[in-house]
Each structure stands twice: as structure tokens, then as C-alpha cells.
Amino acid sequence: MIFQKHIPKFPLDHYVDSIIYIEGNNKGTGLPKTAMSLVFNLEDNFKLFVDNSFTNSIDYKKHWVAGLQTKPTNVSSYGNSKMIVIQFKTLGAFVFLNDPLHYYTDHYIPLDQVFHADADDTWEQLKEANTMVEKFLITENFLYRKLLTNKLPNPKLINTVEILCQKNPELSISDLCKQFNISRKHLNYLAKEYAGVSPKMLQSLHRFQNTLKIISKTKTEKLTDVAYELSYFDQSHFNNDFKRFTDLKPTEYVKKVLLNPTLKIVPHFIPFQ
Secondary structure (H helix, E strand, O other): OEEEEEOOOOOHHHOEEEEEEEEEEOOEEEOOOOOOEEEEEOOOOEEEEOOOOOOOEEEEOOEEEEOOOOOOEEEEEOOEEEEEEEEEOOOOHHHHOOOOHHHOOOOEEEOHHHHOHHHHHHHHHHHHOOOHHHHHHHHHHHHHHHOOHHHOOOHHHHHHHHHHOOOOOOOOHHHHHHHOOOOHHHHHHHHHHHOOOOHHHHHHHHHHHHHHHHHOOOOHHHHHHHHHHOOOOOHHHHHHHHHHHHOOOHHHHHHHHHHOHHHHOOOOEEEOO
16 A cells, blocks of 8 residues: 655645545445545545445545545445545534535535536546646645635634543533533534534544554553543443444454554554455
């Protein structure tokens, strides 16, 4: 697998975590993340499977927007894929899109349904670009054209999300509502509008991402320590939460890391065996 990561310039870096180029066999299971992404697929078609056996699928050709995923998704390219992936920050995608983000949650939407001809034009430019520097520049220019700075998230939501996404937040969601003088109902509405999911789900997804990073470098016998480090009530709760987002036990995932060293670099994508 070829993997190159680019951090965009100001002001895009406020909203975009990274722009990534991935080249290789892309068949496997994508695990939930805490934010959305846009994908330009530069070679071969791409399949999103609607079952766990990699049999029934929907084809995506040039490009798509991947809403925030709350469950594992099975995907595959037809051959050796070459992808530009725009990975947003948790509250970053909203300023580039015209819809509430919960419309995209757990869905893949062809990008021309969102950005019309500009999606195809950008794809053509990326295909013709000869260097990675050119590809990253073309991608940044596409994002600049879509930047809607009049749609910035609510400050109370920003503050709440920053606390919820700490490694071990000390305050509960109810406590945060009191601290920022906002009702739980309104906070829930804002979170789904600007992030795609409820505050509780967002908190669970963030803890899951921390789990992936840690156990990708952990031996099986140390998993109890991981559960403790992430403030799980007990090992059973840790195991159930992990399986909810992966369909795997933590021990099974650690074994896959040993077989697939790429999981230490890209822990949210499990290659198909």
C-alpha cells in the first residue's frame, strides 16, 4: 500500500484534518470514524457491500461523500485503486455542504449529486495531474471553492464537542448542558446538524478511535489495561463497545494487526483476508 498524507493550508486546516492519497488493493472493512470524508477514486470502480459476506454490492465510480459511519462497512475496488481522501475534522464538513450532516450519516452519496459538474471537473484534473503536489493543490482549490464561511458551527456546540472528545472527559453531557446553558434537546439537534450524530454517539465514536490507536500497538494480554486506561467500567463493557463498531472482539482485532502491519498506520481499515 502507498500512503501519503498532506495537511492543508489555512483556513482549510480549521475544517480538514488531512488530504490522503492511498494506492493499493482496497478490499476490506472500514471502521467508524468521528467525521465525514470526500473521496475521489482515480482508477477502477468501487463497491460498497450491503452484507458481511462481500456478495451484494452497490457500485460507486468516480467520487462520493462518505457520511459519518456508525457501523463497519465492507468495501472493495475492482483492482488497484488510487484514491484522494479528504478527511474532515469532527465539525469540519458542514461548512462545505448545503445540508444538515445527519442526511449523510451511514450513507455514501455520489459527489455529483452534491457539487454537480464541479465534482467531475475536479476528478478529471486529478486524473491528469502528474505529481502528488499537483493532486493535493487541485484538491485544496476544490475545497476553497466550496468553503461556506457563513455556516460556522454554534460556539456552544464547538465547546461541548471539544470536551466530549477529550480522552477521558470529566463532565457528562447533562453537566455540559448546564455549564453552557443549553437544553439537551437543542444540543442533540445541533450535533446532528453539524456533526451528523448525537453527542452521545459522537463521544462513543471518539473513545472508539482512541481504542483503535492504542490496541493497534498492544499485545493481547494487555487489553485489560487498555479498558482501564479508557475508563471503561469493566472488560465486558469494553469488549461489547468494541464489537459494536467492528463486529470483532478486541482480541480478534489485535490478531489481525499482527497479520496486517498496515493497521498500525491506518487502524480504521481492515484488509480482507
